[in-house]
Amino acid sequence: MKRGLKAGGLAVMVLTLLAAGNKPQEAAAVRPAEAAPAGGATLSGSISVTGNVPAPTKIKMAADPACAQAHPDAVMSRELVASNGKLQNVLVYVKDGVTGSFPAPTEAVVINQTGCMYEPHVFGIQAGQKLEILNSDATLHNVNCQPKLNKKFNLAQPTKGMKSAKTFDQPEVPVPFKCNVHPWMTAYAGVFGHPFFAVSGADGAFSISNLPAGTYTLEAWHEKLGAKTQTVTIAEGESKKITFSFEAK
């Protein structure tokens, strides 16, 4: 009897304490669907990197002869590529401040598996836009995509020339791609609700155009060096230069 009372009372208490500790997170605000205002402003600039940037390492492809044969010369890793202090493969995008809705383009974004590497290594895509996944290699690939918000998938592409199509529903950065057959193969996508994104080239340059006038939070994301943000105000038709600077440890 007394054990029952004590245990019962304590159990009630545990439950209440747990309930108090786990308040649900508030749901993300839904963006109102207004007509997208046409814009003529341009944000462009470059990404620089300071500090000790390690030299890219050589990828060993011996585990699959088909991959090794595709590369007479050495293949270098793409996770941290810089030249003359300019950083490649940085995803630059408007994180906040965009109003209105932007229908997804009808043309597909293509990610190609060629020479057992993903091409491109980093790319942006709009939510609802078609992603075409292509295997151009004479070997098997699995396309393992494990985002946090969007639907996960793991595709088999055993033959050369095979194509699959996928779309992402939710804006999300990053959406990682990985091949478990060839563990060196990785790629990253950014999924956005608008077309205001770009990826820095070999010279570290990027350009985002057709922006309406407004104040925006701009983010630059790199797979190894993390993310940097800054706020920009831009008038209609204006062109502004932006620089982001990362530091390699």
Add this chain to the structure above:
Amino acid sequence: MRALPLFAWLTAAAGFLLVIAGGLVTSTGSGLAVPDWPLSYGTLFPPMVGGIFYEHGHRMIAATVGLLTLALTLWVIFSEKRRWVRRLAIAAFGLVVLQGLLGGLTVLWQLPPQVSIAHACLGQVFFSTLVVLATVLSPAWQRTPIAHPSDQAPDLCRLSFLAASAAFAQLALGAAMRHTGWFPALLAAHLGGAAAVLALAGKTAGSVLKRYRSMPLLRRPARLLMWLLLVQILLGVFTFLSGRSVLLATAHVAAGALLLASCSVLSVSLYYFLADPVHPIDLTRRPLKIYLELTKPRLTFLAIVTALGGFLLGGAGQPVNAWKLLALLLGTAGIGAGAGTLNQYIEREADGRMERTRGRPLPSGRISPDSALAFGVACSVMGLVLLALGANLLAAGLAAATLVSYLFIYTPLKSRTTLCTLVGAVPGALPPLIGWAAARGELGLHAWPLFFILFLWQLPHFLAIAWTWREDYARAGFRMLPVLDPEGGSTGRQIVLYCLALIPVSLLPAAMGSFGWLYFLIALASGLGFLLCGLATARTRSAPSARRLFFASILYLPVLLTTMTLDRMIS
């Protein structure tokens, strides 16, 4: 050796290869290299390139082991006379089928950690089952006579079962680390688990080597177990230092499989060969009940709940860190269980003199003092390590203070002075501070009212118990206040004093702004109610009133803690 046992060992060896192959799939991250199942890229034999080598290799070895197990099971069913061995073989086949399906789910559901962890654990259980099956099929097993049972045999059997359970829990923790990441709390639990396995398995093997050296079937697994403990700890350390090197991590998994298998074989052999034909040891009758009794489950539960309360109140406003919370709960459970067990170890003779405690595991001789000591130390060390690594050093320090004040100050004082009740209330009041420290890393001003509330609350609570059982305490030679105060005047005055002091102390958190009016009113009302029960006990000095006071104390604490939580939720 006859053909069947040889075939059983061959299947077990293939099972060991399978564990290694499965470990390699995880270590190399190849689990999703083949996206389809049961076929691989639509065929039975895809090119074995890159990650496919590991994933498809694992599948091919698994299919082979499945077929071997099927053949073994059929062979055993048709040739074996012992029914329990036939059942064991059928269980092995059932396990391998289940394991194959679970493996398919890991692929089709893209490695959800729960399924991967279950697949890892089930694989270990299956391998151990194969090894046990091969052992009991061996001619040596069937030639060996049942040993003359001794008094200590049941104790050793239970200890071996506990060691095997701990080894399994340790493998499950390892699997969780491999499939979710090296979270500090998981790492801490795994380290604490290593201490527990070392204590329990080491003690089991040591006792076997001391007492049953003449029996090869007991000596061999015990000796192997000793070596494996050493190897496994070294491999664990190296895996950690190497930052999960593929080779070392897989070797750690493989050695873990051998460790569990030898623990299982040793335990089954002990139960089988040391069985008393007149009073057989019944595995099905809750073999761990004695250990549960040793932990003083209700006191331990109280410690866990109050630590949880301290954690949630201390960490108010911040999101709950689930791993830290888990480390706190398990760590506090370890401290509570360790304190309870070691207390009973120290007081085993006094407990034998009291009617209330005569039936406890130690005084009743159901467990040897040595085993209880090993278990108590294992629990305490595990708790301290968990808190130190999973929460922080302050929480672990408070836990150490709890152990020391309970075991080395309160316990010896019990037979010397009536002040023992006051001292004994300190360790009882520390768990909320442990929880608070785990959440915050420091003890602010607002943490202390929790300590003092629990401290003052315990005094009438324990005095009510001591009053009810005062003749018993006197027999054991404990100098509790009600023992020295047969009239009860002094006991009554103290009860009233503590109940009275509890009211302002319980209102302190409201005065300090931790809680609002709801808490103030309910704390005041329940404090007054508690005081009334105390006054009644002091006036009548009767057994029923003491019992009512005891019930009131049990009710008071949950009401107060629930109110604190409700108050927090409202404001």
